[in-house]
Amino acid sequence: MDTSPLQFDIAPSSGVPIYRQIVDQVVALVAGGRLTPGDFLPSVRQVAQTADVNPMTVSKAYGLLESDGVVERIRGQGMCVSATATSGPLAERREQAQQLLAPAIHRARLLGLTDKQIRALFEASLKDSAK
Amino acid sequence: MDTSPLQFDIAPSSGVPIYRQIVDQVVALVAGGRLTPGDFLPSVRQVAQTADVNPMTVSKAYGLLESDGVVERIRGQGMCVSATATSGPLAERREQAQQLLAPAIHRARLLGLTDKQIRALFEASLKDSAK
DNA sequence: TCCGGTGTATTACTATATTAATACACATGG
């Protein structure tokens, strides 16, 4: 069993339920091809510890992913990305990213930032996330 | 009483509680200087109708804003931006926008998009939000 | 077999979010 170094970004104060954040990230990783069939996710206990949440919360996320056919839960081994889980078409992935970027940009405008300022922030974040 | 054409963007499926979305947007509008002391927010009933949520939910958001000193609730008139509510320093506003942009960009990467693709999406969204 | 890991079941609990409905107090304008 290959222990994945994968870590989920959980922002507890973001207002989005924890389990939902996990689900969303796994879905994105699979859609983007960074998780492929046969890959294992970090265990319920690992994620719970790393993110400092209850294991059952993580299990809930994984349960939803299983219902969606993204992963298969293998007792004793862990969560395995399904054979049927394929990366998404580019257009779809674009659309999903757009739906995250657009509100963020809109909020930046509400905050009174100019296009130029928003652009600078964007480029900085893009660079930061390159690691 | 000046009826504000202001409308809140409420994304029910985003996972962020509705009242929280309202609060965040008002805070951003004030920080960005687009709402200034003496301005009135749309009424509880207006927002509830527009967003198709219960008035008490909106009232909750407004109540939190009042507790934070952002608005004053004037019975019979509506919600008025407080005299003490001032736009935030640029650095703070930048920081806030960054905290929204960074996760969105990170997710875009998880989705397997290249920098170039992310940039194109960003520019498109920036243009769209210019209206 | 033992050990260390995997996920699960289970019941109960707490906290939060949202809603309902309706009458009330307040404000403004005619």
Place this chain on the structure above:
DNA sequence: CCATGTGTATTAATATAGTAATACACCGGA
């Protein structure tokens, strides 16, 4: 005064989110 708007109080309900604790079943390796 009436009409139309404002926010509020109130009690109760439902749904959701997260947690606790612990033992169980399963798995793989030594």
